[in-house]
Amino acid sequence: MEPPDPDAVTTLTEFIDYLGELSRHFQREGNSDDWQHWLIGDYLESMAAWLRATPQLPEAVEERAREIERGRPTWRGVAILFDAARVYE
Numbered sequence: 001m002e003p004p005d006p007d008a009v010t011t012l013t014e015f016i017d018y019l020g021e022l023s024r025h026f027q028r029e030g031n032s033d034d035w036q037h038w039l040i041g042d043y044l045e046s047m048a049a050w051l052r053a054t055p056q057l058p059e060a061v062e063e064r065a066r067e068i069e070r071g072r073p074t075w076r077g078v079a080i081l082f083d084a085a086r087v088y089e
Contacts, residue, residue, distance in 0.1 A: 001028055003086065006079035015075040022082060036087050047085035 004021035008014065026035060037043040050057075054065050064080050 001025065003029075003034055003083065006076065006083040009076045009079035010074070012075055015079055018079050019082070022086070034086070036089050037085070043085055046088045047081060050084045050088040051081065 003025045004018050006018065009018045029035060030038060037046055057065075
């Protein structure tokens with residue numbers, strides 16, 4: 001099963017739905033290659049590390065980096081952050 005698409009998130013309601021789908025994906029696929037972290041502390045640390053590294057990451061496409069780095073984040077940007085932390089080591 002594929003993880004939910006963070007690029008489909010534009011509103012708070014869609015972000016809430018995205019988090020629910022992400023949680024269900026973790027419950028089904030949490031011990032597969034789709035998830036690098038099984039503990040919330042590791043997941044949150046990965047989220048912080050990805051944010052620090054975003055401007056330098058080649059896989060952080062310019063458009064996605066802008067979604068995160070804007071002065072006022074978008075719901076899509078927040079969803080991208082949660083998705084990135086899922087796989088970032």
